[in-house]
Amino acid sequence: MLRYWTAGESHGKALLALIDGFPAGLLIDEAAINVELVRRQGGYGRGKRQQLEVDNVDVLTGVWQGKTIGSPIALQVINRDYKLERLKDLERPRPGHADLTGAIKHLGSIRGILERASARETAVRVAAGMLAKQLLAQFGIDTIGYVTELGGVAIETPSGSLAEHRRLRDESEIYCLAPEQNQKFIDLIDQTAEQGDTLGGVIEVRVEGLPIGLGTHAQWDRKLDGRLAQAVMAVQAIKGVEIGMGFQAARLPGSLVHDPIHHDPARTHEPSLGYTRPSNHAGGLEGGMTNGQPLVIRAAKKPIATLRKPLESINWETKQPQKAQYERSDVCAVPAASVIIEAVVAFEVAAALVDKFGGDSLLEMKARYDLYLEMARKA
Numbered sequence: 473m474l475r476y477w478t479a480g481e482s483h484g485k486a487l488l489a490l491i492d493g494f495p496a497g498l499l500i501d502e503a504a505i506n507v508e509l510v511r512r513q514g515g516y517g518r519g520k521r522q523q524l525e526v527d528n529v530d531v532l533t534g535v536w537q538g539k540t541i542g543s544p545i546a547l548q549v550i551n552r553d554y555k556l557e558r559l560k561d562l563e564r565p566r567p568g569h570a571d572l573t574g575a576i577k578h579l580g581s582i583r584g585i586l587e588r589a590s591a592r593e594t595a596v597r598v599a600a601g602m603l604a605k606q607l608l609a610q611f612g613i614d615t616i617g618y619v620t621e622l623g624g625v626a627i628e629t630p631s632g633s634l635a636e637h638r639r640l641r642d643e644s645e646i647y648c649l650a651p652e653q654n655q656k657f658i659d660l661i662d663q664t665a666e667q668g669d670t671l672g673g674v675i676e677v678r679v680e681g682l683p684i685g686l687g688t689h690a691q692w693d694r695k696l697d698g699r700l701a702q703a704v705m706a707v708q709a710i711k712g713v714e715i716g717m718g719f720q721a722a723r724l725p726g727s728l729v730h731d732p733i734h735h736d737p738a739r740t741h742e743p744s745l746g747y748t749r750p751s752n753h754a755g756g757l758e759g760g761m762t763n764g765q766p767l768v769i770r771a772a773k774k775p776i777a778t779l780r781k782p783l784e785s786i787n788w789e790t791k792q793p794q795k796a797q798y799e800r801s802d803v804c805a806v807p808a809a810s811v812i813i814e815a816v817v818a819f820e821v822a823a824a825l826v827d828k829f830g831g832d833s834l835l836e837m838k839a840r841y842d843l844y845l846e847m848a849r850k851a
């Protein structure tokens with residue numbers, strides 16, 4: 473069973489991820505993890521903090537001579553902006569944050585809550601997800617995340633290969649697939665910032681090269697659609713998750729929703745075993761299992777809750793009405809969230825791969841993967 477937890481506060485000494493159940497024998501590419509950590513800090517609309525520090529992963533345990541050894545892997549990202557002990561408590565909880573509810577629940581301070589609730593923690597979720605992505609690559613599985621809507625304005629997603637999409641996305645400061653529209657969205661973010669306001673958006677993640685049968689139909693807590701929805705929804709500020717056609721499927725007749733099944737004998741060597749679909753409204757998942765088509769999942773991110781023109785709140789001591797507190801903050805973190813959503817999706821898919829093909833070693837997984845495809849081709 474492949475799983476992970478994280479620890480660490482936003483302005484604490486470091487963030488940590490502890491990954492358990494990672495197979496032995498994978499050569500880790502730390503530089504590739506760092507590229508994604510830096511991408512998570514970027515994207516147009518982020519606050520000053522991101523310019524203060526450049527994240528870097530340290531693989532503390534679970535590796536010998538650059539390769540995983542099957543023991544727990546501890547990842548660390550140092551906070552160069554460490555100052556937690558010097559920081560004061562907040563006096564006025566910010567609506568849309570964990571501030572008020574967490575302070576009441578823990579009978580404690582607002583600071584003690586916001587430091588952990590902050591999306592700074594996702595730095596190590598990205599590190600863990602990128603390690604998972606390297607495992608997926610060994611099986612020809614690739615992932616991409618990009619922004620499809622920002623501030624209520626839809627952004628085109630052209631057709632093309634995942635490699636072409638990655639090139640387009642990496643040209644875009646808002647991590648979308650239409651870099652020629654960058655300026656329009658940069659202007660929108662700037663205007664919103666001038667008004668003391670913030671923006672949300674929609675992110676899409678696609679996973680390609682999947683074999684048929686990851687996940688299960690048999691038990692609710694191991695269905696891959698459910699696992700993915702939890703992982704994505706558990707990212708800070710995500711308020712909706714859609715798989716494939718998502719909510720639109722509820723509004724159309726079945727004939728326009730379900731993907732017909734065809735078979736192309738010339739493609740049986742592919743992980744989809746030659747089963748093709750003229751459409752992919754299911755987003756690559758049927759009955760909680762991958763069906764060999766690309767997995768497509770979307771996340772709705774709410775606008776940043778810390779507003780320079782603050783909403784009404786109360787004073788935590790006196791309970792008298794006061795404006796909410798302003799802490800240094802992003803105006804738009806939708807591009808950054810696309811890096812995080814891709815990482816958490818990659819981790820869940822890798823966990824399902826480990827479940828199906830055994831998690832002790834990469835070599836064994838590969839042998840079992842090949843055997844499964846061979847047997848499934850004859851099924």
Ligand SMILES: Cc1cc2nc3c(=O)[nH]c(=O)nc-3n(C[C@H](O)[C@H](O)[C@H](O)COP(=O)(O)O)c2cc1C
Pocket residue numbers: 519568569570589590591594707708709710774776777778800801802803805808809812
């Ligand atoms: C990449 C990313 C960056 C974020 N940056 C900020 C920020 O600078 N200021 C802020 O108030 N909220 C920010 N958030 C959102 C809060 O962390 C989140 O809304 C808050 O913890 C409450 O959790 P909830 O929205 O999931 O209920 C960010 C979220 C993400 C995904």
